[in-house]
Amino acid sequence: MAEKIEDLNLPNAVITRIIKDALPDGVNVSKEARAAISRAASVFVLYATSCANNFALKGKRKTLNGTDVIAAVQEMEFEQFMDQLKDSWEAFKKEQKDKKDAAEKRKKTKEGEKAEGSSTGQPSQDEVNTSTEAAGNTDSMEQGEDKEDEQEM
Structure with a gap:
């Protein structure tokens, strides 16, 4: 207090x-x-x-x-x-409900997109980004190996 x-x-x-x-x-x-x-x-x-x-x-x-x-x-x-006061309270409750509904809708949409991506056999955007990054890393490794081979000769 x-x-x-x-x-x-x-x-x-x-x-x-x-x-x-x-x-x-x-x-x-x-x-x-x-x-x-x-x-x-x-x-x-x-x-x-x-x-x-x-x-x-x-x-x-x-x-x-x-x-x-x-x-x-x-x-x-x-x-x-x-x-x-009652009108303001009702407006506040409606606003809170709308926010909650919108958040649930976004969550369901996001889950639906993930499920849709995996069910069609197509990789999700995250999977594409990860594989692209991995491919980029392998290219640089292969280039490094080529340089080592050239130096040995």
């Missing part, structure tokens, strides 16, 4: 970027205001985490999940953010 509350602050670069994105162009925010927003955000995250942890403990789990966070936000009486 952190020794000082300052150790729990969010990174200033992240806070600055969020503030810039939230405000119209041309609005300046003082260093003091950024520090206050940073502290407030840190306290909010800590409180939300604590509330979500209570829901996980009630469920006899050690790992927080999305439903714990949503229940915590609701318990903290931030219902006005519930729709946006």
Whole structure:
């Protein structure tokens, strides 16, 4: 656990970027205001985490999940953010599923190409590269032997 509350602050670069994105162009925010927003955000995250942890403990789990966070936000009486939070969570889950599906598809395609190459009797690209390298090495060895033969004569 952190020794000082300052150790729990969010990174200033992240806070600055969020503030810039939230405000119209041309609005300046003082260093003091950024520090206050940073502290407030840190306290909010800590409180939300604590509330979500209570829901996980009630469920006899050690790992927080999305439903714990949503229940915590609701318990903290931030219902006005519930729709946006749920939409963001659904988008996140969909993105993760799409990434997983794409990775599985790439893996199956790769396995299919390997199986196809070996079933047709044609060497795979790796086998071609290896045999080409080996052939190159034999040529140089043969040339070396020819030179030795010439020197003996």
